[in-house]
Amino acid sequence: MPRKSYHHGDLKNALIQAGIQILAKEGVAGLSLRKVAGKAGVSHAAPYAHFTDKQALIAAISTEGYRRLYERIEDIIRQYADDPSKQLIETAWTYVDFALTDPAHFKITFSGVIEQEKEHPTFVEMSQKSFDSVVRIVEACQAQGVLEAGPSDLVAVSVWSQVHGFASLVLEGQVSHNLLDRMSLREMLIFSLNQITKVAIA
Amino acid sequence: MPRKSYHHGDLKNALIQAGIQILAKEGVAGLSLRKVAGKAGVSHAAPYAHFTDKQALIAAISTEGYRRLYERIEDIIRQYADDPSKQLIETAWTYVDFALTDPAHFKITFSGVIEQEKEHPTFVEMSQKSFDSVVRIVEACQAQGVLEAGPSDLVAVSVWSQVHGFASLVLEGQVSHNLLDRMSLREMLIFSLNQITKVAIA
DNA sequence: CGGAAATCTTGACGCCGTCAAGATGTTGTC
DNA sequence: GACAACATCTTGACGGCGTCAAGATTTCCG
Numbered sequence: 110m111p112r113k114s115y116h117h118g119d120l121k122n123a124l125i126q127a128g129i130q131i132l133a134k135e136g137v138a139g140l141s142l143r144k145v146a147g148k149a150g151v152s153h154a155a156p157y158a159h160f161t162d163k164q165a166l167i168a169a170i171s172t173e174g175y176r177r178l179y180e181r182i183e184d185i186i187r188q189y190a191d192d193p194s195k196q197l198i199e200t201a202w203t204y205v206d207f208a209l210t211d212p213a214h215f216k217i218t219f220s221g222v223i224e225q226e227k228e229h230p231t232f233v234e235m236s237q238k239s240f241d242s243v244v245r246i247v248e249a250c251q252a253q254g255v256l257e258a259g260p261s262d263l264v265a266v267s268v269w270s271q272v273h274g275f276a277s278l279v280l281e282g283q284v285s286h287n288l289l290d291r292m293s294l295r296e297m298l299i300f301s302l303n304q305i306t307k308v309a310i311a
Numbered sequence: 312m313p314r315k316s317y318h319h320g321d322l323k324n325a326l327i328q329a330g331i332q333i334l335a336k337e338g339v340a341g342l343s344l345r346k347v348a349g350k351a352g353v354s355h356a357a358p359y360a361h362f363t364d365k366q367a368l369i370a371a372i373s374t375e376g377y378r379r380l381y382e383r384i385e386d387i388i389r390q391y392a393d394d395p396s397k398q399l400i401e402t403a404w405t406y407v408d409f410a411l412t413d414p415a416h417f418k419i420t421f422s423g424v425i426e427q428e429k430e431h432p433t434f435v436e437m438s439q440k441s442f443d444s445v446v447r448i449v450e451a452c453q454a455q456g457v458l459e460a461g462p463s464d465l466v467a468v469s470v471w472s473q474v475h476g477f478a479s480l481v482l483e484g485q486v487s488h489n490l491l492d493r494m495s496l497r498e499m500l501i502f503s504l505n506q507i508t509k510v511a512i513a
Numbered sequence: 514c515g516g517a518a519a520t521c522t523t524g525a526c527g528c529c530g531t532c533a534a535g536a537t538g539t540t541g542t543c
Numbered sequence: 544g545a546c547a548a549c550a551t552c553t554t555g556a557c558g559g560c561g562t563c564a565a566g567a568t569t570t571c572c573g
Binding site for chain 3: 318
């Protein structure tokens with residue numbers, strides 16, 4: 110889409126969105142600043158008015174990924190306000206669903222492509238908020254005896270590890286065809302979650 | 312190290328080792344075919360006699376990472392032949408230890424940097440062998456009532472997810488300082504494993 | 514021994530991230 | 544309303560990158 114004026118108006122967000130689209134179409138390897146600029150209809154060096162370097166754009170795209178996840182988690186918490194088990198399952202599934210729906214965006218967000226995360230405070234903040242949401246779900250589950258008692262942040266790390274690991278394994282194709290023929294990914298995920306819960310959930 | 316003859320002799324392995332060293336020193340972003348070639352003392356296009364493209368070299372480096380893990384797992388199985396719980400813990404820890412000791416090599420091996428894995432059969436074979444080792448440990452644990460009964464490959468996916476996820480979270484810095492001050496990573500890992508075992512292990 | 518095959522070098526191409534210099538538009542101040 | 548300061552964007556350049564083609568060198572095998 111061409112722009113009317115010399116100035117774009119909202120180039121920063123346009124670059125982030127263009128980046129997400131390129132990730133979806135061409136994967137992590139296909140993401141270049143020049144292509145992102147081209148897609149947004151500006152010259153190849155224009156992004157440097159908004160991002161100090163490529164890592165900064167990647168950090169912004171990652172932050173957007175975390176924001177997307179965070180908002181879905183908050184929706185789920187609201188939707189199943191009185192059912193912590195359901196919150197746990199649906200949050201886990203939304204995580205896996207993100208990985209399947211937008212693999213490259215998921216990878217760049219959650220697979221440590223960002224090198225110096227400390228230099229990107231909004232990224233750290235967004236990931237912290239997401240983790241805090243999980244802690245809240247864990248605490249609700251503990252209150253109902255669904256999850257083992259103990260420090261909620263520690264249990265949350267276990268749960269998050271389980272789900273993150275499962276999503277990663279699926280993306281890497283490490284889940285065998287043999288297994289995939291027998292049951293769906295959602296069933297496998299729920300099975301895995303039931304390994305760490307005190308009582309069965311579904 | 313200079314070489315005596317026009318032909319290198321074992322350039323293929325030299326390139327893989329050079330790649331692993333560069334990963335250790337400069338991270339994933341610093342890995343280029345030209346630097347690898349330079350480190351091995353050959354011209355910039357020499358690698359193309361042994362690898363079809365950069366992805367093929369990355370696949371070889373990843374395969375080497377899986378081989379390293381596989382050999383350690385087999386050592387652990389032998390060392391604790393009559394103690395499945397110990398096998399489980401030490402295998403999990405060797406996985407996390409790999410991530411901490413050589414983060415870039417770990418990432419490139421286990422974090423889906425390889426795009427078209429089907430085109431690299433030795434990589435697939437090595438990852439399959441590693442997974443099979445885990446399945447054997449799981450079955451031994453199930454026989455002793457340490458892990459829940461059920462399809463061993465399915466339970467193995469749960470265990471592997473847990474450990475892989477934990478290692479990834481640690482690498483990404485998602486484990487809070489607050490938590491790290493209270494206990495060691497090994498303690499956290501053992502806590503997580505105990506979430507999925509029927510009886511306490513240590 | 515001689516030619517085929519494997520291995521390595523050289524040189525080139527286009528794409529990339531990044532920087533410097535300058536053009537263009539916007540905003541705040543008197 | 545003019546104009547200076549500023550933010551934004553363009554143009555052009557640089558070295559490094561992955562990759563390919565052509566040719567040089569060495570090894571292998573009939």
